[in-house]
Amino acid sequence: MxxxxxxxxxxxxxxxxxxxxxxxxxxxxxxxxxxxxxxxxxxxxxxxxxxxxxxxxxxxxxxxxxxxxxxxxxxxxxxxxxxxxxxxxxxxxxxxxxxxxxxxxxxxxxxxxxxxxxxxxxxxxxxxxxxxxxxxxxxxxxxxxxxxxxxxxxxxxxxxxxxxxxxxxxxxxxxxxxxxxxxxxxxxxxxxxxxxxxxxxxxxxxxxxxxxxxxxxPTTGSSSITDFVGQVAPNETKVITQVSYDKESFIGFENRGETTLQFDISTDEVTLNGNMVELESGAINNQPMEWLLADVTNGTKVNILAYNPSTTSTGSYWVSTDV
CATH class of the missing domain: 1.20.1270 (Substrate Binding Domain Of Dnak; Chain:A; Domain 2)
Known part of the structure:
Protein backbone atom coordinates (compact mmCIF):
# COMPACT_ATOMS: atom_id res chain seq x y z
CA MET A 1 0.00 0.00 0.00
CA PRO A 218 -0.43 24.62 9.52
CA THR A 219 -2.01 26.74 6.84
CA THR A 220 -2.40 25.57 3.27
CA GLY A 221 -3.44 26.99 -0.06
CA SER A 222 -4.34 23.56 -1.40
CA SER A 223 -7.81 23.41 -2.92
CA SER A 224 -8.06 19.74 -1.90
CA ILE A 225 -7.89 20.50 1.83
CA THR A 226 -10.87 21.99 3.67
CA ASP A 227 -10.74 23.39 7.20
CA PHE A 228 -13.67 23.64 9.59
CA VAL A 229 -13.47 25.81 12.71
CA GLY A 230 -16.36 26.04 15.13
CA GLN A 231 -17.86 25.49 18.54
CA VAL A 232 -19.91 22.73 20.12
CA ALA A 233 -22.32 23.45 22.96
CA PRO A 234 -22.34 21.57 26.29
CA ASN A 235 -23.60 18.00 25.92
CA GLU A 236 -24.05 18.51 22.16
CA THR A 237 -23.24 16.12 19.33
CA LYS A 238 -22.56 18.32 16.32
CA VAL A 239 -22.32 17.39 12.66
CA ILE A 240 -19.27 19.33 11.47
CA THR A 241 -19.65 18.34 7.82
CA GLN A 242 -20.61 15.46 5.53
CA VAL A 243 -17.98 13.94 3.24
CA SER A 244 -17.58 10.99 0.89
CA TYR A 245 -15.82 8.10 2.62
CA ASP A 246 -12.31 7.36 1.36
CA LYS A 247 -10.50 4.86 3.53
CA GLU A 248 -7.05 6.32 2.77
CA SER A 249 -7.96 9.98 3.31
CA PHE A 250 -6.90 11.61 6.56
CA ILE A 251 -8.93 13.81 8.88
CA GLY A 252 -7.13 16.18 11.22
CA PHE A 253 -8.60 17.13 14.60
CA GLU A 254 -7.59 19.82 17.08
CA ASN A 255 -9.24 20.80 20.34
CA ARG A 256 -8.96 24.58 20.48
CA GLY A 257 -11.06 25.06 23.60
CA GLU A 258 -10.69 24.36 27.31
CA THR A 259 -12.95 21.31 27.64
CA THR A 260 -12.36 17.75 26.42
CA LEU A 261 -13.95 16.91 23.05
CA GLN A 262 -14.66 13.63 21.26
CA PHE A 263 -14.54 13.24 17.46
CA ASP A 264 -15.62 10.48 15.11
CA ILE A 265 -17.11 9.77 11.70
CA SER A 266 -20.50 8.10 11.45
CA THR A 267 -23.13 7.03 8.97
CA ASP A 268 -25.76 8.87 11.05
CA GLU A 269 -25.89 12.27 12.75
CA VAL A 270 -25.76 11.29 16.41
CA THR A 271 -23.80 8.08 16.99
CA LEU A 272 -20.06 7.99 17.57
CA ASN A 273 -19.76 4.39 16.41
CA GLY A 274 -16.19 4.14 15.15
CA ASN A 275 -12.79 4.52 16.79
CA MET A 276 -13.49 7.74 18.67
CA VAL A 277 -10.74 10.37 19.01
CA GLU A 278 -10.82 12.04 22.43
CA LEU A 279 -8.72 15.18 22.77
CA GLU A 280 -7.85 17.23 25.82
CA SER A 281 -7.61 21.00 25.48
CA GLY A 282 -4.96 21.88 22.87
CA ALA A 283 -4.42 18.29 21.70
CA ILE A 284 -4.29 17.26 18.02
CA ASN A 285 -4.71 14.03 16.08
CA ASN A 286 -4.74 12.91 12.45
CA GLN A 287 -6.28 9.59 11.44
CA PRO A 288 -7.20 7.86 8.17
CA MET A 289 -10.91 7.27 7.65
CA GLU A 290 -10.34 3.52 7.65
CA TRP A 291 -9.06 3.71 11.24
CA LEU A 292 -11.95 5.92 12.33
CA LEU A 293 -14.65 3.74 10.76
CA ALA A 294 -13.85 0.43 9.09
CA ASP A 295 -16.01 -1.72 6.80
CA VAL A 296 -17.49 1.21 4.88
CA THR A 297 -17.48 1.35 1.09
CA ASN A 298 -15.58 4.19 -0.56
CA GLY A 299 -17.99 6.89 -1.72
CA THR A 300 -20.48 6.36 1.11
CA LYS A 301 -21.63 9.63 2.69
CA VAL A 302 -20.44 9.90 6.29
CA ASN A 303 -20.68 12.64 8.91
CA ILE A 304 -17.78 14.07 10.88
CA LEU A 305 -19.06 14.46 14.43
CA ALA A 306 -17.88 16.38 17.49
CA TYR A 307 -19.28 15.62 20.95
CA ASN A 308 -18.85 17.84 23.99
CA PRO A 309 -19.35 15.79 27.19
CA SER A 310 -19.16 18.86 29.41
CA THR A 311 -22.44 20.03 30.93
CA THR A 312 -21.22 23.59 31.45
CA SER A 313 -18.47 24.60 29.00
CA THR A 314 -18.62 25.26 25.25
CA GLY A 315 -15.92 23.52 23.22
CA SER A 316 -13.95 24.80 20.22
CA TYR A 317 -12.47 22.72 17.42
CA TRP A 318 -10.54 22.75 14.16
CA VAL A 319 -11.07 19.89 11.70
CA SER A 320 -9.31 19.45 8.37
CA THR A 321 -10.13 17.03 5.55
CA ASP A 322 -8.47 16.21 2.23
CA VAL A 323 -11.52 14.52 0.70
Whole structure:
Protein backbone atom coordinates (compact mmCIF):
# COMPACT_ATOMS: atom_id res chain seq x y z
CA MET A 1 0.00 0.00 0.00
CA UNK A 2 1.20 3.49 -0.85
CA UNK A 3 2.47 5.46 2.14
CA UNK A 4 0.51 8.69 2.56
CA UNK A 5 1.24 11.80 4.60
CA UNK A 6 -0.32 11.70 8.06
CA UNK A 7 0.05 15.43 8.52
CA UNK A 8 -1.41 18.65 7.18
CA UNK A 9 0.68 21.55 5.94
CA UNK A 10 3.91 21.66 3.98
CA UNK A 11 6.91 19.44 4.64
CA UNK A 12 8.98 22.52 5.45
CA UNK A 13 6.41 23.71 7.99
CA UNK A 14 6.42 20.30 9.67
CA UNK A 15 10.21 20.23 9.97
CA UNK A 16 10.34 23.81 11.26
CA UNK A 17 7.55 23.20 13.78
CA UNK A 18 9.15 19.97 14.97
CA UNK A 19 12.46 21.71 15.63
CA UNK A 20 10.68 24.46 17.59
CA UNK A 21 8.80 21.91 19.69
CA UNK A 22 12.03 19.95 20.20
CA UNK A 23 13.72 23.00 21.70
CA UNK A 24 10.77 23.62 24.03
CA UNK A 25 10.61 19.94 24.93
CA UNK A 26 14.28 19.66 25.92
CA UNK A 27 13.87 22.69 28.18
CA UNK A 28 10.82 21.12 29.84
CA UNK A 29 12.04 17.52 29.74
CA UNK A 30 12.03 17.01 33.52
CA UNK A 31 8.35 17.94 33.74
CA UNK A 32 7.48 15.53 30.93
CA UNK A 33 9.48 12.74 32.59
CA UNK A 34 7.67 13.36 35.87
CA UNK A 35 4.38 12.67 34.09
CA UNK A 36 5.58 9.77 31.93
CA UNK A 37 8.95 8.09 32.30
CA UNK A 38 9.04 7.26 28.57
CA UNK A 39 10.10 10.86 27.98
CA UNK A 40 13.85 10.60 28.43
CA UNK A 41 16.97 12.19 26.96
CA UNK A 42 17.14 9.18 24.61
CA UNK A 43 13.59 9.94 23.45
CA UNK A 44 14.61 13.54 22.79
CA UNK A 45 17.70 12.42 20.86
CA UNK A 46 15.59 10.08 18.73
CA UNK A 47 13.19 12.94 17.99
CA UNK A 48 16.08 15.16 16.90
CA UNK A 49 17.29 12.38 14.61
CA UNK A 50 13.83 12.21 13.04
CA UNK A 51 13.85 15.98 12.51
CA UNK A 52 17.28 15.83 10.87
CA UNK A 53 16.07 13.00 8.63
CA UNK A 54 13.04 15.05 7.63
CA UNK A 55 15.34 17.96 6.76
CA UNK A 56 17.89 16.02 4.77
CA UNK A 57 15.82 13.40 2.96
CA UNK A 58 15.56 13.76 -0.84
CA UNK A 59 13.01 16.47 -1.72
CA UNK A 60 10.34 16.27 -4.36
CA UNK A 61 11.95 19.22 -6.16
CA UNK A 62 15.32 17.54 -6.60
CA UNK A 63 13.67 14.24 -7.41
CA UNK A 64 11.59 15.81 -10.14
CA UNK A 65 14.66 17.64 -11.44
CA UNK A 66 16.54 14.36 -11.76
CA UNK A 67 13.61 12.78 -13.53
CA UNK A 68 13.56 15.78 -15.85
CA UNK A 69 17.18 15.10 -16.79
CA UNK A 70 16.37 11.49 -17.66
CA UNK A 71 13.35 12.60 -19.69
CA UNK A 72 15.46 15.13 -21.58
CA UNK A 73 17.94 12.41 -22.53
CA UNK A 74 15.11 10.36 -24.02
CA UNK A 75 13.76 13.35 -25.95
CA UNK A 76 17.19 14.04 -27.44
CA UNK A 77 17.58 10.45 -28.59
CA UNK A 78 14.06 10.44 -30.04
CA UNK A 79 15.02 13.53 -32.05
CA UNK A 80 18.22 11.82 -33.20
CA UNK A 81 16.20 8.76 -34.23
CA UNK A 82 13.84 10.89 -36.32
CA UNK A 83 16.75 12.68 -37.91
CA UNK A 84 18.57 9.50 -38.99
CA UNK A 85 15.29 8.00 -40.21
CA UNK A 86 14.60 10.99 -42.46
CA UNK A 87 18.10 10.79 -43.90
CA UNK A 88 17.73 7.08 -44.66
CA UNK A 89 14.27 7.63 -46.16
CA UNK A 90 15.73 10.31 -48.44
CA UNK A 91 18.40 7.91 -49.75
CA UNK A 92 15.75 5.18 -50.19
CA UNK A 93 13.67 7.53 -52.32
CA UNK A 94 16.73 8.14 -54.52
CA UNK A 95 17.46 4.41 -54.74
CA UNK A 96 13.88 3.23 -55.38
CA UNK A 97 11.97 6.14 -57.00
CA UNK A 98 9.57 3.85 -58.85
CA UNK A 99 9.14 1.10 -56.26
CA UNK A 100 6.57 2.14 -53.60
CA UNK A 101 6.45 -1.37 -52.15
CA UNK A 102 10.14 -1.16 -51.20
CA UNK A 103 9.78 2.41 -49.92
CA UNK A 104 6.96 1.24 -47.68
CA UNK A 105 9.36 -1.15 -45.96
CA UNK A 106 11.38 1.88 -44.82
CA UNK A 107 8.43 3.95 -43.60
CA UNK A 108 5.86 1.55 -42.13
CA UNK A 109 5.39 2.16 -38.40
CA UNK A 110 7.27 5.44 -38.16
CA UNK A 111 4.25 7.63 -37.45
CA UNK A 112 3.32 5.74 -34.29
CA UNK A 113 6.96 5.26 -33.34
CA UNK A 114 7.65 8.99 -33.43
CA UNK A 115 5.30 9.44 -30.45
CA UNK A 116 6.39 6.49 -28.35
CA UNK A 117 9.92 5.50 -27.36
CA UNK A 118 9.34 1.74 -26.94
CA UNK A 119 7.71 1.68 -30.39
CA UNK A 120 10.61 3.72 -31.76
CA UNK A 121 13.04 1.09 -30.48
CA UNK A 122 11.11 -1.63 -32.32
CA UNK A 123 10.96 0.56 -35.43
CA UNK A 124 14.73 1.17 -35.39
CA UNK A 125 15.37 -2.57 -35.05
CA UNK A 126 13.21 -3.16 -38.15
CA UNK A 127 14.73 -0.24 -40.03
CA UNK A 128 18.21 -1.59 -39.35
CA UNK A 129 17.25 -4.91 -40.98
CA UNK A 130 15.66 -3.17 -43.98
CA UNK A 131 18.77 -1.03 -44.50
CA UNK A 132 20.94 -4.15 -44.37
CA UNK A 133 18.74 -5.88 -46.97
CA UNK A 134 19.03 -2.96 -49.42
CA UNK A 135 22.48 -1.71 -48.43
CA UNK A 136 24.04 -2.13 -51.89
CA UNK A 137 21.37 -0.02 -53.60
CA UNK A 138 21.36 2.56 -50.83
CA UNK A 139 25.12 3.10 -50.90
CA UNK A 140 25.50 2.86 -54.70
CA UNK A 141 26.69 6.32 -55.83
CA UNK A 142 24.46 6.04 -58.92
CA UNK A 143 21.37 5.14 -56.87
CA UNK A 144 20.93 6.01 -53.20
CA UNK A 145 24.28 7.70 -52.59
CA UNK A 146 24.07 6.98 -48.86
CA UNK A 147 27.30 7.19 -46.84
CA UNK A 148 28.09 3.81 -45.28
CA UNK A 149 28.65 5.58 -41.94
CA UNK A 150 24.88 6.04 -41.55
CA UNK A 151 24.55 2.31 -40.81
CA UNK A 152 26.82 2.67 -37.80
CA UNK A 153 25.09 5.90 -36.78
CA UNK A 154 21.71 4.15 -36.85
CA UNK A 155 23.00 1.37 -34.60
CA UNK A 156 24.50 3.90 -32.17
CA UNK A 157 21.29 5.93 -31.91
CA UNK A 158 19.26 2.77 -31.37
CA UNK A 159 21.54 1.69 -28.51
CA UNK A 160 21.58 5.16 -26.94
CA UNK A 161 17.79 5.43 -27.09
CA UNK A 162 17.49 2.00 -25.50
CA UNK A 163 19.87 3.05 -22.72
CA UNK A 164 18.11 6.39 -22.14
CA UNK A 165 14.71 4.71 -22.08
CA UNK A 166 15.92 2.09 -19.60
CA UNK A 167 17.44 4.72 -17.31
CA UNK A 168 14.23 6.72 -17.39
CA UNK A 169 12.13 3.69 -16.43
CA UNK A 170 14.58 2.71 -13.69
CA UNK A 171 14.49 6.22 -12.27
CA UNK A 172 10.70 6.29 -12.31
CA UNK A 173 10.72 3.19 -10.11
CA UNK A 174 13.49 4.59 -7.91
CA UNK A 175 11.55 7.81 -7.51
CA UNK A 176 8.62 5.88 -6.06
CA UNK A 177 10.95 4.35 -3.46
CA UNK A 178 12.60 7.71 -2.73
CA UNK A 179 9.25 9.41 -2.30
CA UNK A 180 7.90 6.64 -0.06
CA UNK A 181 11.05 6.75 2.11
CA UNK A 182 10.73 10.51 2.34
CA UNK A 183 7.08 10.40 3.41
CA UNK A 184 7.86 7.69 5.98
CA UNK A 185 10.58 9.89 7.50
CA UNK A 186 8.22 12.86 7.69
CA UNK A 187 5.43 10.71 9.17
CA UNK A 188 7.79 9.40 11.87
CA UNK A 189 8.71 12.97 12.78
CA UNK A 190 5.06 13.98 12.89
CA UNK A 191 4.07 11.01 15.08
CA UNK A 192 6.60 11.99 17.74
CA UNK A 193 5.61 15.65 17.44
CA UNK A 194 1.98 14.74 18.19
CA UNK A 195 3.00 12.61 21.18
CA UNK A 196 4.82 15.57 22.69
CA UNK A 197 2.11 18.13 21.90
CA UNK A 198 -0.67 15.98 23.34
CA UNK A 199 1.31 15.14 26.48
CA UNK A 200 2.10 18.84 26.93
CA UNK A 201 -1.62 19.49 27.35
CA UNK A 202 -1.50 17.33 30.50
CA UNK A 203 1.90 18.50 31.73
CA UNK A 204 0.80 22.14 31.56
CA UNK A 205 -2.89 21.61 32.36
CA UNK A 206 -2.96 24.71 34.58
CA UNK A 207 -0.74 26.86 32.34
CA UNK A 208 -2.71 27.94 29.23
CA UNK A 209 0.10 30.11 27.87
CA UNK A 210 2.55 27.23 28.12
CA UNK A 211 0.10 24.81 26.49
CA UNK A 212 -0.31 27.23 23.60
CA UNK A 213 3.42 26.98 22.86
CA UNK A 214 3.02 23.29 22.13
CA UNK A 215 0.87 23.49 19.01
CA UNK A 216 0.94 22.58 15.33
CA UNK A 217 -1.33 24.74 13.20
CA PRO A 218 -0.43 24.62 9.52
CA THR A 219 -2.01 26.74 6.84
CA THR A 220 -2.40 25.57 3.27
CA GLY A 221 -3.44 26.99 -0.06
CA SER A 222 -4.34 23.56 -1.40
CA SER A 223 -7.81 23.41 -2.92
CA SER A 224 -8.06 19.74 -1.90
CA ILE A 225 -7.89 20.50 1.83
CA THR A 226 -10.87 21.99 3.67
CA ASP A 227 -10.74 23.39 7.20
CA PHE A 228 -13.67 23.64 9.59
CA VAL A 229 -13.47 25.81 12.71
CA GLY A 230 -16.36 26.04 15.13
CA GLN A 231 -17.86 25.49 18.54
CA VAL A 232 -19.91 22.73 20.12
CA ALA A 233 -22.32 23.45 22.96
CA PRO A 234 -22.34 21.57 26.29
CA ASN A 235 -23.60 18.00 25.92
CA GLU A 236 -24.05 18.51 22.16
CA THR A 237 -23.24 16.12 19.33
CA LYS A 238 -22.56 18.32 16.32
CA VAL A 239 -22.32 17.39 12.66
CA ILE A 240 -19.27 19.33 11.47
CA THR A 241 -19.65 18.34 7.82
CA GLN A 242 -20.61 15.46 5.53
CA VAL A 243 -17.98 13.94 3.24
CA SER A 244 -17.58 10.99 0.89
CA TYR A 245 -15.82 8.10 2.62
CA ASP A 246 -12.31 7.36 1.36
CA LYS A 247 -10.50 4.86 3.53
CA GLU A 248 -7.05 6.32 2.77
CA SER A 249 -7.96 9.98 3.31
CA PHE A 250 -6.90 11.61 6.56
CA ILE A 251 -8.93 13.81 8.88
CA GLY A 252 -7.13 16.18 11.22
CA PHE A 253 -8.60 17.13 14.60
CA GLU A 254 -7.59 19.82 17.08
CA ASN A 255 -9.24 20.80 20.34
CA ARG A 256 -8.96 24.58 20.48
CA GLY A 257 -11.06 25.06 23.60
CA GLU A 258 -10.69 24.36 27.31
CA THR A 259 -12.95 21.31 27.64
CA THR A 260 -12.36 17.75 26.42
CA LEU A 261 -13.95 16.91 23.05
CA GLN A 262 -14.66 13.63 21.26
CA PHE A 263 -14.54 13.24 17.46
CA ASP A 264 -15.62 10.48 15.11
CA ILE A 265 -17.11 9.77 11.70
CA SER A 266 -20.50 8.10 11.45
CA THR A 267 -23.13 7.03 8.97
CA ASP A 268 -25.76 8.87 11.05
CA GLU A 269 -25.89 12.27 12.75
CA VAL A 270 -25.76 11.29 16.41
CA THR A 271 -23.80 8.08 16.99
CA LEU A 272 -20.06 7.99 17.57
CA ASN A 273 -19.76 4.39 16.41
CA GLY A 274 -16.19 4.14 15.15
CA ASN A 275 -12.79 4.52 16.79
CA MET A 276 -13.49 7.74 18.67
CA VAL A 277 -10.74 10.37 19.01
CA GLU A 278 -10.82 12.04 22.43
CA LEU A 279 -8.72 15.18 22.77
CA GLU A 280 -7.85 17.23 25.82
CA SER A 281 -7.61 21.00 25.48
CA GLY A 282 -4.96 21.88 22.87
CA ALA A 283 -4.42 18.29 21.70
CA ILE A 284 -4.29 17.26 18.02
CA ASN A 285 -4.71 14.03 16.08
CA ASN A 286 -4.74 12.91 12.45
CA GLN A 287 -6.28 9.59 11.44
CA PRO A 288 -7.20 7.86 8.17
CA MET A 289 -10.91 7.27 7.65
CA GLU A 290 -10.34 3.52 7.65
CA TRP A 291 -9.06 3.71 11.24
CA LEU A 292 -11.95 5.92 12.33
CA LEU A 293 -14.65 3.74 10.76
CA ALA A 294 -13.85 0.43 9.09
CA ASP A 295 -16.01 -1.72 6.80
CA VAL A 296 -17.49 1.21 4.88
CA THR A 297 -17.48 1.35 1.09
CA ASN A 298 -15.58 4.19 -0.56
CA GLY A 299 -17.99 6.89 -1.72
CA THR A 300 -20.48 6.36 1.11
CA LYS A 301 -21.63 9.63 2.69
CA VAL A 302 -20.44 9.90 6.29
CA ASN A 303 -20.68 12.64 8.91
CA ILE A 304 -17.78 14.07 10.88
CA LEU A 305 -19.06 14.46 14.43
CA ALA A 306 -17.88 16.38 17.49
CA TYR A 307 -19.28 15.62 20.95
CA ASN A 308 -18.85 17.84 23.99
CA PRO A 309 -19.35 15.79 27.19
CA SER A 310 -19.16 18.86 29.41
CA THR A 311 -22.44 20.03 30.93
CA THR A 312 -21.22 23.59 31.45
CA SER A 313 -18.47 24.60 29.00
CA THR A 314 -18.62 25.26 25.25
CA GLY A 315 -15.92 23.52 23.22
CA SER A 316 -13.95 24.80 20.22
CA TYR A 317 -12.47 22.72 17.42
CA TRP A 318 -10.54 22.75 14.16
CA VAL A 319 -11.07 19.89 11.70
CA SER A 320 -9.31 19.45 8.37
CA THR A 321 -10.13 17.03 5.55
CA ASP A 322 -8.47 16.21 2.23
CA VAL A 323 -11.52 14.52 0.70
Missing amino acids: ETRRKFKGSDAFLAESARTIYNLFTQDLERFTALNTRFTSEYAAAFLHQIDAADTVVTDVSTLAKQGVETQKVLIEMQNASRVYNRIKSHAMWAFPDNPAVLKEFTTGYRDASKNQPKMLVFLETLEKVVTNYLDDLTDVTKGGMPASIVEELATIKDELKSANTQQEVYKKQRLVITQDRISALNDCYTTLVQIINTAQLVFANEPAKRAQYSYR
